[in-house]
Amino acid sequence: MDYFPQALASGAAFCNRIEEQKRLRNNLIESRPTLLVSPRRYGKTSLALYTINKSKLHYAQFDFLSAVSIEDVEQIILNGIGKLINRIEKGVKGALKLATDLFAGLSIKLSSDALGLSVEINRKPEKSATSILSILERAEKLAKKYDEKIVLLFDEFQRVYQISNDYAVESVIRPGQTHLKLLA
Numbered sequence: 001m002d003y004f005p006q007a008l009a010s011g012a013a014f015c016n017r018i019e020e021q022k023r024l025r026n027n028l029i030e031s032r033p034t035l036l037v038s039p040r041r042y043g044k045t046s047l048a049l050y051t052i053n054k055s056k057l058h059y060a061q062f063d064f065l066s067a068v069s070i071e072d073v074e075q076i077i078l079n080g081i082g083k084l085i086n087r088i089e090k091g092v093k094g095a096l097k098l099a100t101d102l103f104a105g106l107s108i109k110l111s112s113d114a115l116g117l118s119v120e121i122n123r124k125p126e127k128s129a130t131s132i133l134s135i136l137e138r139a140e141k142l143a144k145k146y147d148e149k150i151v152l153l154f155d156e157f158q159r160v161y162q163i164s165n166d167y168a169v170e171s172v173i174r175p176g177q178t179h180l181k182l183l184a
């Protein structure tokens, strides 16, 4: 057991943050959007994932650190939802069927391999913001279908406004649009 991981702290390597866990947990239960802000490496991502995992809620994680364009943001959101679908529907067939239903009407390519389902943009949409909104609305549909809360974790969220020259994309991701958002 590595008690001092260089990457995320999870399991027995995660310590303290009792008050923060409590507040975050309450926000998750009450579907309150939460913004975590701190300098790098203070433990935002670890805290978010640790608390979400403990809550047993389904979640999608989007890490925008590597995003350099709005298309990247879109693809990262799709990947996150693809992984969420894999966790909800463990079998390949079930995951593909769920994704087909969910993404109907969007220009999206679905495939599955040993790593599970993967979701890709088929052709570049004209307006990314519209398409991102539409993808996020599908996540909300998923929550309704299973009658469960789904946590959306937007990590390194500042990348979105660093790369977009208008607020269109940021405003569709901002809290208040879907069931629950958690920004880290």
Ligand SMILES: Nc1ncnc2c1ncn2[C@@H]1O[C@H](COP(=O)(O)OP(=O)(O)O)[C@@H](O)[C@H]1O
Residues within 6 Å of the ligand: 004, 005, 006, 007, 008, 009, 013, 014, 015, 016, 017, 038, 039, 040, 041, 042, 043, 044, 045, 046, 047
């Ligand atoms: N609660 C914690 N207990 C122990 N180590 C932690 C805890 N939170 C974070 N760390 C450690 O601190 C470092 C940064 O954590 P990370 O979650 O990546 O921070 P951030 O997302 O704020 O950049 C990692 O090495 C991680 O293992």
Ligand SMILES: [Mg+2]
Residues within 6 Å of the ligand: 044, 045, 046, 155
């Ligand atoms: Mg982080």
